[in-house]
Structure formats: C-alpha cells, structure tokens
Amino acid sequence: MNLIEISNLHVHVEGKSILNGLDLTLRAGEVHAIMGPNGSGKSTLANVLAGRPGYEIVDGSVAFLGQDLTALEPDARAHLGLFLAFQYPVEIPGVSNMEFLKASLDSLHLARGQDPIDTVSFMRRVRGIAEELKLNPEFLKRGVNEGFSGGEKKRNEILQMLLLQPRLAVLDETDSGLDIDALQVVAQGVNSYRASDNGVLMITHYQRLLSHIVPDVVHVLAAGKIVRSGGKELALELEEKGYRWLTA
Amino acid sequence: MSSQSNPDMDALTWSAAPHRAWLDTEALRSRFGTHLESGKTRELWKYTPVKGFVGGMPDRGAAARLDMVGIDQPGVRAVPFAEMTALDTEQVRSLLSNRLEAANHLLADLCLLRAPGGWLIDIEGTLEQAIHIRYLSAGSAPVVVVLRQGASAELIEQTATTGSLAQLLLAEVQEDATLTHHRLALEGDAQHWALQQIRLAANTNYRLHQSLLGGQRRRSEMHVILDGRGAEASLTGAYLVESGQHLDQQLTVEHRAGDTLSRQTFHGIGCGKGRSIFNGRIHIHPHAARSDAALSNRNLALHPEAEMNSKPELEIYTDDVRCAHGATVGQLSEDSLFYLVSRGISPTEARRLLSHGFLRECLDGPLAETAAERFMMALG
Numbered sequence: 238m239n240l241i242e243i244s245n246l247h248v249h250v251e252g253k254s255i256l257n258g259l260d261l262t263l264r265a266g267e268v269h270a271i272m273g274p275n276g277s278g279k280s281t282l283a284n285v286l287a288g289r290p291g292y293e294i295v296d297g298s299v300a301f302l303g304q305d306l307t308a309l310e311p312d313a314r315a316h317l318g319l320f321l322a323f324q325y326p327v328e329i330p331g332v333s334n335m336e337f338l339k340a341s342l343d344s345l346h347l348a349r350g351q352d353p354i355d356t357v358s359f360m361r362r363v364r365g366i367a368e369e370l371k372l373n374p375e376f377l378k379r380g381v382n383e384g385f386s387g388g389e390k391k392r393n394e395i396l397q398m399l400l401l402q403p404r405l406a407v408l409d410e411t412d413s414g415l416d417i418d419a420l421q422v423v424a425q426g427v428n429s430y431r432a433s434d435n436g437v438l439m440i441t442h443y444q445r446l447l448s449h450i451v452p453d454v455v456h457v458l459a460a461g462k463i464v465r466s467g468g469k470e471l472a473l474e475l476e477e478k479g480y481r482w483l484t485a
Numbered sequence: 486m487s488s489q490s491n492p493d494m495d496a497l498t499w500s501a502a503p504h505r506a507w508l509d510t511e512a513l514r515s516r517f518g519t520h521l522e523s524g525k526t527r528e529l530w531k532y533t534p535v536k537g538f539v540g541g542m543p544d545r546g547a548a549a550r551l552d553m554v555g556i557d558q559p560g561v562r563a564v565p566f567a568e569m570t571a572l573d574t575e576q577v578r579s580l581l582s583n584r585l586e587a588a589n590h591l592l593a594d595l596c597l598l599r600a601p602g603g604w605l606i607d608i609e610g611t612l613e614q615a616i617h618i619r620y621l622s623a624g625s626a627p628v629v630v631v632l633r634q635g636a637s638a639e640l641i642e643q644t645a646t647t648g649s650l651a652q653l654l655l656a657e658v659q660e661d662a663t664l665t666h667h668r669l670a671l672e673g674d675a676q677h678w679a680l681q682q683i684r685l686a687a688n689t690n691y692r693l694h695q696s697l698l699g700g701q702r703r704r705s706e707m708h709v710i711l712d713g714r715g716a717e718a719s720l721t722g723a724y725l726v727e728s729g730q731h732l733d734q735q736l737t738v739e740h741r742a743g744d745t746l747s748r749q750t751f752h753g754i755g756c757g758k759g760r761s762i763f764n765g766r767i768h769i770h771p772h773a774a775r776s777d778a779a780l781s782n783r784n785l786a787l788h789p790e791a792e793m794n795s796k797p798e799l800e801i802y803t804d805d806v807r808c809a810h811g812a813t814v815g816q817l818s819e820d821s822l823f824y825l826v827s828r829g830i831s832p833t834e835a836r837r838l839l840s841h842g843f844l845r846e847c848l849d850g851p852l853a854e855t856a857a858e859r860f861m862m863a864l865g
Contacts, residue, residue: 287827290819315829327824331842340838341828348829380842381824397828 238265239300240405240436241286246297248278248285248461255281257461258297263405263454268437270447270472273458274480279440280324282458283409286438287321288314302404315341316348318404318435322394322411329381334393337381338363338400345401366399369429371422387414395426406430407438412446424449444476459484504566507578510598517594526591532762532794533704533733539595541676541702542625543649546601549624553604555616560636562607566627569605577605577629580655584682592680592706596625596653603627603653608636615639615851623648629655632662641851644670644677647701652679660686660713668695669852671859673730675700680708687713687742694849695722696856698863699730699759706735711745711776720749723847725860726791728757735762740769740776740806749780752847754840755791756863766798769806779809785843786814787836787864817843833865840864 241263248256255278263269273279285292286299288311299306301319309317329337343353354362367374370392382390391411398406408427412420427437427450439450447455447469455471456463457480465471465483475483520526526535543549556563564573581597597603606616606628616638620626623646632638636659644650658664670677677700685691697705709718718738726732738747753761767778784793795812817839825835844860845853 287823289823289827310826310832311823312826312829312831315827321827323824323827327818327820329821329824329839329842331844331846332838336838337825337828340825340830340834344829344831344834380846401828 242300247295249293263436266433267453269454270439270452271456277458278461320403320406322408324409326390330383335377388419409440444472447472545599547624548601549626550622552619555614560610564605566603596651600625606630608638609633611637617641620644625651627653631657634659635661637663639665641667647672647675649676654681656683658685658689661688663690665692667850671698677703680706682708684710685716688715691718693720697724699726699732704733708737710739712741714742714744717746721847722751723844724753726755726759726761730759733762735764737766740773743774747778751782754785755793756787758790760792762794764796768800771802774805777807782812784814
C-alpha cells in the first residue's frame with residue numbers, strides 16, 4: 238500500500254517558487270533517500286509535509302494513508318502517523334523532556350481513542366529507548382534539548398520517533414553534525430524502527446548515512462523536482478560524480 | 486515646607502510604637518515629606534501613582550500578624566522591637582536610620598511610621614531549618630534580619646492576606662554569610678507594598694527566588710547592595726499578571742565594591758488586561774572595579790491588552806566592569822510551538838506548556854510547586 242503519494246507538488250516560500258512539480262510515492266516497508274545540492278528544496282519538502290506555517294502549496298497534492306495531508310493541521314498529521322525529525326531541533330528550557338514526551342504520546346493516544354499510558358510504563362519505555370540510543374536517562378529531567386550537543390539533539394529526535402511509532406518518519410538531515418559513533422547509534426535506532434507497515438523518508442547530503450541505513454530507493458532532487466531515481470547504487474554514483482551531471 | 490498641608494502627610498499621625506523611643510521619627514517624617522514631593526519620586530512611582538497611595542496603606546498602628554516557623558531553633562533570636570536589648574536597639578536603630586538614608590524609600594519610611602512594632606531576627610551559625618514567615622493579616626510589618634559573620638540561612642516569606650500589607654525587610658548580611666531567600670505573593674486581589682533591602686558584606690552569597698502574581702495593587706521594591714569585595718547575588722523571579730491586576734516591580738542592584746557579581750533573571754507573563762512594570766537598575770560605583778553584572782528580563786504578552794513595561798537602567802561609573810542587560814517583550818516562539826504541535830500536541834496545550842515552561846525557568850526552591858500551580862491555573 239502507498240503510505241504517501243506526492244503528485245506535481247508546487248510550493249512557494251515568501252513568494253519564491255521552491256518545489257516545482259515534485260512526484261514521489263513511498264510504499265509501506267520502504268526506505269527512500271532524498272539527496273540533492275544545497276537549495277534544491279529538500280528541507281522545504283520536509284517542512285511542507287509536517288505542515289510548518291509559511292509554506293504555500295500552489296499546486297499538486299499529497300495523500301497520506303489515502304487522506305489529503307495538506308488539509309490537516311500539523312497536530313492532526315502527527316495523529317495520523319506522520320513524524321518529522323527536525324534538522325534543527327529547538328531548545329525549550331522550562332519544559333522537561335519527560336513532560337514533552339508524555340504530552341506527545343498522550344495526544345496521540347487521545348486522538349486515536351486509546352487510553353493514556355500510565356507513568357510507570359511510560360518511564361520504562363522511554364528509559365529503554367534512551368538506553369538503546371546511549372542517551373543518559375537523566376536527560377529526561379532537563380528542558381527539551383536544553384544544553385544538548387548537536388548529536389544529542391539528533392538522538393533525541395530518533396528517541397521521539399521510536400516512542401511515537403509513526404507510520405512515516407521524515408528524517409531531515411538527521412546525520413548532519415553526528416560523529417561516526419553517534420551516526421551508528423542513530424542508524425541502529427532507525428533500523429530497529431523499520432517494519433513492513435511503516436516507512437522512512439531520509440533527507441541527506443551524504444552517502445555515508447546510506448551505508449548504515451540501506452535505502453530501497455534513492456531520489457535526486459534538483460531545482461524543486463526529482464530529476465533521477467534509482468536503487469542504492471545511485472547514491473554511490475553521486476558520491477563519485479557529484480550532482481552536476483544530473484542538473485546540468 | 487508644604488508637607489504640613491499634604492493630605493497624605495496628615496494621614497501620618499504618629500502612634501505609640503515602641504521604636505518611637507529610639508528612632509528619630511521627626512526626621513523620618515520630614516524625609517518622607519521631602520521624598521513625597523520630589524520629581525524623582527514621581528518618576529519612580531509613575532505607574533503606581535504616589536498621590537493618595539498613603540490612603541491605600543495599612544491603617545496607622547495596625548500590625549500585620551506574622552506566623553514564624555523556625556525561629557526557636559539554635560542560632561536564631563527573634564525579638565519584637567519592644568523586647569530588644571539595648572545592644573539590639575542600637576544596631577536596629579543604626580540600620581534603620583543609616584541604611585535607608587540615601588535611597589528614596591518612601592515605603593520603608595511609611596511602614597516604619599505606621600507600624601506599631603517590628604521584629605529583629607538575629608542569626609548565627611548555619612541553620613538546619615528554614616525560617617518561614619507568613620504574613621497573615623493586613624498591617625505594617627518591618628522585619629530586620631541580621632546574618633552574623635559566617636552564618637548561613639534560608640528565609641521564606643509568604644503572604645497570606647488580601648488586606649493592605651506594608652512589608653519592610655532589611656537584611657544585613659555580614660562577611661562570609663550566605664542567605665537564600667524565597668518570596669511568594671500570590672493573592673490576586675491584594676494590596677501589597679513591599680520594600681526589601683539586602684546589604685551584602687564581603688564574600689557573601691545571596692540567592693533570591695521570587696514568585697509574584699499581580700494584585701489589586703502590588704508594588705515590590707528590591708534593593709540589593711553589594712557592599713564588600715567578593716559579594717555575589719543571584720536573583721531570579723517569575724511573575725504573572727491577570728486581567729485587572731497591577732504589578733509594579735522596582736529592582737536595584739548596586740555594586741559598591743569591586744570583584745562583586747550579580748545575576749538577575751526575571752520572566753513575566755501578561756495573560757489578561759493587566760499591567761506589569763519591571764524597572765531593573767544596575768548601578769556600578771566608581772571604585773567597584775571588576776564588577777560583573779547581568780540582568781535579563783523577558784516578558785510574554787499573551788493577551789492583546791496585556792501591558793508589559795520593561796525598563797532597563799544602567800549607571801556605570803567605572804571602566805573595568807562586565808555588564809550585560811537585556812529586556813524583551815514578545816510572544817511565544819513560533820518555532821517552539823511548531824515543534825510541539827508537530828508531535829501531536831494541540832496548539833492550546835502547546836501554548837500552555839510553553840508559557841508555563843517560560844515561568845518555570847525562573848522557579849526554584851521549596852515554594853516553586855505552589856507558585857507553578859497558581860500560574861498554571863491562570864494559564865488554563
């Protein structure tokens with residue numbers, strides 16, 4: 238089944254055209270990578286899927302699990318099972334990670350008509366995931382991302398993904414700013430999340446992430462549209478030749 | 486002198502208070518009258534008009550009823566003015582006369598002129614238990630706290646009255662002493678006038694955690710004097726103003742000695758048609774080289790008619806200092822809001838979490854949860 242189906246998507250940001258007819262279909266169980274030069278529209282795609290204000294869809298459609306995603310508020314998109322791992326996760330001092338994670342999970346349960354998880358089970362679950370990602374559980378008491386290193390912020394994004402178990406996880410340059418050890422930890426987290434009923438859309442600059450999280454499809458985004466799609470070997474080819482041969 | 490015909494002054498008929506015997510009340514009256522008429526006073530009382538404010542003060546001769554816990558532990562002497570020894574009297578007289586002299590402290594003068602008594606709390610050594618003062622009724626309440634050399638204490642002050650309360654706290658922190666001070670005033674319909682003056686001698690450490698809710702009229706003046714080399718002060722406060730409330734905070738930190746450090750972080754929210762005033766003043770004297778001062782005051786106006794005033798004032802008379810000053814009035818961060826709603830949290834809940842978190846950054850200590858609960862109630 239199709240998790241997400243993007244057709245002819247045109248997006249303006251501050252009146253400027255950024256996406257120009259993007260098509261992409263991702264089926265359950267698949268991992269897709271989107272690569273492309275700076276300014277090609279990769280992060281715009283991530284933000285427009287999550288519903289960040291300021292992105293104007295001027296044409297095209299996005300169906301997520303058969304629903305018109307663009308008609309939904311950002312929180313409703315999360316309720317449906319969409320997740321964005323932010324490129325630059327914000328710091329929110331004063332709101333503890335624990336409080337934030339519990340509120341997130343509770344909101345999903347509430348929207349789906351499920352009972353909220355009790356605090357003890359919640360803590361056990363979060364601690365388990367934190368351990369998997371080599372995050373000190375003490376971080377739960379601190380403010381959201383407060384004083385975190387770049388790597389810790391990215392691991393916290395993956396922790397949220399593993400906790401919230403979305404149907405589609407969009408990872409916006411989750412590999413940037415990670416050292417090789419952290420990259421492996423993050424990759425293990427993503428690989429443990431992969432299942433036949435969910436999917437991952439990875440936005441990345443570098444091939445190195447793709448040797449840890451092996452994609453089914455690699456897309457090249459240039460000037461706001463997909464100019465080439467292929468298997469994982471396309472990433473290696475890009476690594477070798479750069480983007481110019483595709484965008485010239 | 487026009488003070489004789491001033492209706493505010495006429496309301497100041499002197500009562501038979503014990504401190505009348507040793508405090509020069511005529512000088513006090515005269516000083517009060519002079520200050521009342523001055524242009525500086527009009528500026529300091531711009532938002533809480535001084536004209537007629539005496540009328541809102543506690544009745545002459547009314548003592549605020551205090552509940553004090555922790556005053557019978559070793560190292561503490563709590564003595565009413567009427568029962569002080571000659572030595573105590575001389576010390577308190579000197580503190581009240583001299584310490585308050587230079588500053589324009591109308592509230593202190595008025596509180597002393599109207600109070601039928603007061604308290605001296607004399608602290609020696611390291612206290613095991615906090616001293617917890619609750620102000621239970623309307624009235625005037627001068628309290629003089631002396632932390633002797635090397636002493637260490639935690640002082641909690643909490644209001645529990647909506648009647649007109651005039652609070653004067655004068656703390657004398659002697660060399661090498663440490664004072665942790667918690668203040669809580671959360672009655673939304675209060676008439677509250679507070680003046681706190683803290684003097685810090687060399688190598689002292691003072692920490693303030695303060696939580697204030699706006700009142701019918703609430704004015705809180707905090708005057709911290711770093712008076713000895715190596716003195717350090719860290720002041721944090723959270724406040725919130727609801728519809729119809731008024732909160733006027735005047736903060737002054739004076740670096741009178743070199744190698745002194747002050748940190749001030751205050752966060753406030755206006756969540757209704759109310760008015761908040763925050764004047765934060767840092768004064769670094771000419772001989773206070775290597776002073777290090779930083780003040781941050783951030784305000785969120787969460788209601789279109791919330792009036793949040795923030796005025797920073799710097800007076801620096803020496804070059805060899807570090808001083809940072811920031812004052813903002815704004816809205817919740819769009820990026821933070823989006824981060825939360827992208828996780829499924831509703832926009833209403835996200836705003837509540839963020840605004841509460843904004844205040845919680847400045848909450849600490851044993852009363853933090855009490856304050857957090859009250860603020861949470863206001864934020865819905």
